[in-house]
Amino acid sequence: MKSPEKIDLHMHTTVSDGTDTPEEILTRVKEAGITLFAVSDHDAVKGSLAILRLRTPEDPAFLTGAEFSCKDEEGKYHILGYGYDPDAKAILRLVQTGHRYRIRKVLARLDFIKNKFGFDFPPEELDRLLAMDNPGKPHIANLMVRFGYAKTKEQAIEEFINKIRFRSEYIRPEEAVEHILAAGGIPVLAHPTYGDGDQLILGENMDRRIRRLTGFGLQGVEAFYSGFTKKMSEEILGFAERYGLYATAGSDYHGKNKLVVLGDTGLGDPAEGPACLHRFLDAIRDRL
Amino acid sequence: MSKASKNEPVRIALSGRIDSQNAPEVEKDLLARLEGQGVSGVILDAAELRYISSAGLRVVLRLKKTCPEVSIVNVSSEVYEILEITGFTEMMTVKKAYREVSVEGCEEIGRGANGTIYRLDKDSVVKVFHNADALDDIQREREVARLALILGIPTAISFDVVKVGDRFGSVYELLNARSFSGILAAEPEKLDWCVREYVAMLKKIHSTLVPPGKLPDMRQTVLSWAAFLRDYLPAPAFEKLQALVEAVPHDDHMIHGDYHTKNLELQNDEVLLIDMDTLAVGHPVFELASMYNALVGYSEFDHEVIRRFQGFDFETGRTFWERSLAAYLDTDSEEKIRDVEDKARIVGYTRMIRRSIRRQGLETEKGRQEIDLWKGELLSLLEKTDTLLFDVPCLET
Known part of the structure; x- marks a missing residue:
């Protein structure tokens, strides 16, 4: 692989909660001038598998990816897995575990809105929902709107679905890290400053998190991210240096669902990027 | 929101909470309001914003990416702190909301x-x-x-x-503090003690070296005062005034610039200097000039001025000035004291005449008389003075 000119290693397709199909995303990646990319659907490798089938040798360099939602006593994390062998049992087991937990959560929610509010759906709709790769709150909400139980998706989530709080099962971070490693992949902490999405973790707290995950075998941090200020990136790069971790760059593009621009990572020209990014690019050279 | 014409920033009020639940809505709303307006900038007014989560921060960040001129105003201290540690204050203008206080009934x-x-x-x-x-x-x-x-x-x-x-x-x-003016007015017997402390602080200021470029050069300011008098003095006198100021060498020692007894406070047993916005560097003659004005000069024509301003009478001001100057110069020599006083008065009158003219002093009878008095003093001082320089004891040690 020659040095990439533009990198985006974090994007979602219709396999999870993005709005672009794998085909569409491949087209958009090319349009955006991205020369190295990864598809990182939630708890799924199917998006990456689809790209592997679709791409031709002329297409931008591609790295397999996935983003696993994890939780333990210390908090919630999104852990990215990059460059794994898509046929490895370890990664498939991890995806299955994630999927199982997800299905149980969906069932618990469906139960709740049926018992509490009397919202019922035809069996074929429920079958379709449960057969999805990545069903979740938005999909239940869409169904509710379609059947007239709520006016909008947002209302469905806020006023009904979110009214249930239950202990859900999660993949533990060490479990994710171990399985990604076992599949020959590189485990990377996604958008560290934002935790699992809407947190703000800085300074000492961030240090403690990264130190802990590094103990489990974490190898990288997403230091360049569309939602980061320069100062946030600099802080994460500081941790990468301190703990000898790789740095990666991703936009977290979701298509129409969120207003993130594909390729917007804050990295700029990778050639000018820091050493921890270059170490990552060296490490993935034979996994592309 | 007020719609703005092209090239004027659009002001948008943020309110309540912005978190992961409503951030997408807020963002869509923001973009819809800005669409097609060709705006040059956005001002987010956070006066009614109670809370912003990281999802909200990302909305602001994306707005900044589509519209480079984004600023946030009326930010509470809590939100400001978040914006500061996350680096937002480095990428856009963020202005804090200010606590409102009333001074009604305050002394x-x-x-x-x-x-x-x-x-x-x-x-x-x-x-x-x-x-x-x-x-x-x-x-x-x-x-x-x-x-x-x-x-x-x-x-x-x-x-x-x-x-x-x-x-x-x-x-x-400022805990239990009293100004030196207040002390002098209420307890005239403390005059000598006040002189001692006032001069000790003055010497401390004048022996403080300031790193170059940190404070304005008083000599430049005084040159501009002198230049103002071009139209109001006979040419030879004006030229001499200018030459005298120009001959004062650059000096990197600190001067306060408005060193009078209201700007010195006694807090418990500590003497504090306040009103620091006039701080500058320069030769002490410039400082002595403003001291002379505050304690004597402004009241030379109308002795009631000092009572209104400092709270004590003209005689107290005059005595305080003379004793302070003697202590500052560390001398009993009447001749030496008068000599330095005359140098200070040259700069002092220059300033007072300019100030009065700029405040329409020439348009009232009283103003004209006052300016004439100062001008007469200045002209006679210019005739007998060849330098504004003198030995400053505190700078020799």
Whole structure:
């Protein structure tokens, strides 16, 4: 692989909660001038598998990816897995575990809105929902709107679905890290400053998190991210240096669902990027 | 939201909470409001914003990416802190909301060129700036006061900026403090003690070296005062005045610039210097000039001026000035004292004449008489003076 000119290693397709199909995303990646990319659907490798089938040798360099939602006593994390062998049992087991937990959560929610509010759906709709790769709150909400139980998706989530709080099962971070490693992949902490999405973790707290995950075998941090200020990136790069971790760059593009621009990572020209990014690019050279 | 015409920033109010639940809605709303307006900038007004989560921060960040001129105003201290640690304050203008205070019924404890100082409560005072757009001045005074403190000058540093009606104010902690003017007015027997402390502080200021470029050069200011008198003095006198000021060498020692007895406070047993916005570097003759004006000059024509301003009478002011000058010069020699006083008066009259003319002094009978008095003194001093320089004892040691 020659040095990439533009990198985006974090994007979602219709396999999870993005709005672009794998085909569409491949087209958009090319349009955006991205020369190295990864598809990182939630708890799924199917998006990456689809790209592997679709791409031709002329297409931008591609790295397999996935983003696993994890939780333990210390908090919630999104852990990215990059460059794994898509046929490895370890990664498939991890995806299955994630999927199982997800299905149980969906069932618990469906139960709740049926018992509490009397919202019922035809069996074929429920079958379709449960057969999805990545069903979740938005999909239940869409169904509710379609059947007239709520006016909008947002209302469905806020006023009904979110009214249930239950202990859900999660993949533990060490479990994710171990399985990604076992599949020959590189485990990377996604958008560290934002935790699992809407947190703000800085300074000492961030240090403690990264130190802990590094103990489990974490190898990288997403230091360049569309939602980061320069100062946030600099802080994460500081941790990468301190703990000898790789740095990666991703936009977290979701298509129409969120207003993130594909390729917007804050990295700029990778050639000018820091050493921890270059170490990552060296490490993935034979996994592309 | 108020719709703006092209090239004028659009002001958008944020309110309540912005978190992961409503951030997408807020964002869509923002973009819809901006669409097709061809705006040059956006001002987000956070006066009603109670909470912003990281999802909200990302909305602001994306807005900044689509519209480079984004600023946030009226930010609460809590939100400001978040914006600061996350680096938002480095990428866009973020202005804090100001606490509103009222000075109604508060004791006025000082009135300077730039502002009036009121006692807010027993622990704090507020300096309300005359200039409605004083935020830059306030920021500058804070920096200057911090510099002075670092250089070893005991002073109060403002810890808060507040809104007082339509003006801005700087709040200082000043516990049980009394100004030297207040002490002199109430307890005239303490005059000698006041002189001693006043001169000790003066020497401390004048022996403080300031790193180059940190403070304005008083000589430049005085040159501009002198230049103003071109049309009001006979040409030879004007040229001599200018030559005298020009001959004063550059000096990197600190001067306060408005060193009178209201700007020295006794707090418990400590003497504090306040009103630091006039801090400069330069030769002590410039300082002595402003001291002479405050203690004597402004009241030479109308002796009631000093009572209104300092609270004590003309004789007290005159005595305080003479004893302070003698102590400062460390001399009993009447001749030496008069000589230095004359040099200070040259600069002092220059300033007072300019000030009075700029304040329409020539348009009243009283103003004209006062200016004539000062002008007469200045002309006779210029005739007999060949230099503004003198030996400054505190700088020799």
